[in-house]
Amino acid sequence: MLMEPDCKRQKTEEPRGASPWQVVPVLSERESQGVTLMPVYAAPVLDKKEASRLVKEVSAIYPLGDYPHLKRVRARGSVDSSHPLEMILCRASGRHQQGALRTLSELFPSGQLDPSGLGTPFLTQVPVYPPLTRRQYEEAASHWPVSFHENKRITQALSGCLFTPSEKTALQSHMELAIQAAQRGARQGMKPVGAVVVDPATGRVLAVGHDCRDGINPLLHAAMVCIDLVACGQGGGAYRYQDYPGCSFLLSANGLDQSSGADGLPYICTGYDMYLTREPCVMCAMALVHSRIERVFYGAPSPHGALATKYHIHSRKDLNHRYEVYRGILEDRCCDLAHLSVPK
Amino acid sequence: MEAAAAAGERVVFAEETEAWMDRAIDMAKEALGNGEVPVGCLMVYNNEIIGKGKNEVNETKNATRHAEMVAIDEVIDWCHQHKKDPEEVFRHTVLYVTVEPCIMCAAALRMMKIPLVVYGCQNERFGGCGSVLNISSATLTDTGEPFQCIPGYRSEEAVEMLKTFYRQENPNAPKSKVRKKECVI
Numbered sequence: 406m407l408m409e410p411d412c413k414r415q416k417t418e419e420p421r422g423a424s425p426w427q428v429v430p431v432l433s434e435r436e437s438q439g440v441t442l443m444p445v446y447a448a449p450v451l452d453k454k455e456a457s458r459l460v461k462e463v464s465a466i467y468p469l470g471d472y473p474h475l476k477r478v479r480a481r482g483s484v485d486s487s488h489p490l491e492m493i494l495c496r497a498s499g500r501h502q503q504g505a506l507r508t509l510s511e512l513f514p515s516g517q518l519d520p521s522g523l524g525t526p527f528l529t530q531v532p533v534y535p536p537l538t539r540r541q542y543e544e545a546a547s548h549w550p551v552s553f554h555e556n557k558r559i560t561q562a563l564s565g566c567l568f569t570p571s572e573k574t575a576l577q578s579h580m581e582l583a584i585q586a587a588q589r590g591a592r593q594g595m596k597p598v599g600a601v602v603v604d605p606a607t608g609r610v611l612a613v614g615h616d617c618r619d620g621i622n623p624l625l626h627a628a629m630v631c632i633d634l635v636a637c638g639q640g641g642g643a644y645r646y647q648d649y650p651g652c653s654f655l656l657s658a659n660g661l662d663q664s665s666g667a668d669g670l671p672y673i674c675t676g677y678d679m680y681l682t683r684e685p686c687v688m689c690a691m692a693l694v695h696s697r698i699e700r701v702f703y704g705a706p707s708p709h710g711a712l713a714t715k716y717h718i719h720s721r722k723d724l725n726h727r728y729e730v731y732r733g734i735l736e737d738r739c740c741d742l743a744h745l746s747v748p749k
Numbered sequence: 750m751e752a753a754a755a756a757g758e759r760v761v762f763a764e765e766t767e768a769w770m771d772r773a774i775d776m777a778k779e780a781l782g783n784g785e786v787p788v789g790c791l792m793v794y795n796n797e798i799i800g801k802g803k804n805e806v807n808e809t810k811n812a813t814r815h816a817e818m819v820a821i822d823e824v825i826d827w828c829h830q831h832k833k834d835p836e837e838v839f840r841h842t843v844l845y846v847t848v849e850p851c852i853m854c855a856a857a858l859r860m861m862k863i864p865l866v867v868y869g870c871q872n873e874r875f876g877g878c879g880s881v882l883n884i885s886s887a888t889l890t891d892t893g894e895p896f897q898c899i900p901g902y903r904s905e906e907a908v909e910m911l912k913t914f915y916r917q918e919n920p921n922a923p924k925s926k927v928r929k930k931e932c933v934i
Contacts, residue, residue, distance in 0.1 A: 622822065622825065623825070623835070623860065623861065624818065624821065624857050624860065624861075629813060632811060632812070632813055633809075633811050633813075636809055636810040636811035639810045640810065641808065641809040641810030641811055642809060642810070642811065643805070643809045643811055643814055643822075673810065673811070673812045674812075686856065686891075686892055687852060687853070687855075687856035687877075687884055687889065687892060688853050688856035688857050688860065688892075691851065691852040691853035691856065691875075691877070692812070692813045692853050694852075694853075695812040695813060695851075695853060695875075696811075696812045696813065697812070708890040708891065709889060709890045709891040709892050715889075716882065718852070721881075723881050724874075724875070724881065725874060725875075
């Protein structure tokens, strides 16, 4: 078992009256899924002394190369069982059509296998993919024994232990900045969504912004604003924000930035964290991939969100950059922003 | 090319499509000649170019400044100058672009409610019109409307230009961040 500090379901010291919140990791699609099963032919091993020979011979004929997580043999649970072990013979698909029972001589037609010690084949369901989380492992193992290489970081994150209390305090204060930006934007008739970019290497806030889609440009959602504000801080930027004091950036001191590239200059949002009061849409989630953001923290889920709600754009293997995502930071207060009346 | 498609209320004919795509390819060639990402992109409304775009990621240090995003901004400016309602104009605008729009741009085009996108080659790394995700035709909450795509016109040339460009590497990326096959389309 993992050495886990005594921090189960820890809650941050909250100011009185504030609702508690938890940092919840948003895992990839594969990590969030339930277990997918596939049919295999298995057979009881009637004579335990034959087991290792049978495993060797069956594995040579039907290797489980694509399914290295599957254990070939399982022990029968019940003591009164007529046989102590069962073993996987082969997948029940393709030429061995699903559903149809086969005899040993049908499954091993050319006599490469000495079937002594093997009982009558039966069909069973086994997990298709290796388990990635403890939950998946437990579900998978209830069908057939599998190996599990636990990612301790994921386990820690899922148990709420990834962030120390002082880190949680920092998450909270950065999200508070994003909430304040959303409120300032709303006072100017903007949608009440806020964003903040922080360099975690230095703790410095590099950009604070709010949604400007109803002001400067219809595509300037809060995340797009902050990406552009970071660019402004690096001497670039595509838009000007002088009419929106809720949008501001820190001018980067070139060469002093610790998270910068090898030549000493910061490169887009590499290494930075973004805080968003609500889950970003497809455009913004992909903009954060292009911007090489390191981590995203958001408060409220959104029906058009492209991280936990749909697509998991932060964790797709077919894209060239991935970022970590955590949700739930000051979730209630972020949800409440939606009810801010927008003056027109 | 037989394709003809309804864009809003008007019909786009194949010869017209080809003529605009030839223009987009010329723009991409010009960009390549200037050491820029070779993507050409035109917004056409009532047989008139009202927006053009080239990739401005390096000059703005903003990784979202793809050609399509720049062209959308030009159309908005054009609408302001001509006192037109952008929503109405975008509804009758066709985008011609040498490379399949990425996931981000596809979502942006949906939100602007552009009805039709004609493009050259697939964007295997980031494509949002079917190559990686199908944002152009997906059913999405509060993310504009789906749009129609006509792919494939002069696609070999479009691909060839991109390959040529990325063989040179992006001189603006810091050394540690440059990867050989990286594409910022």
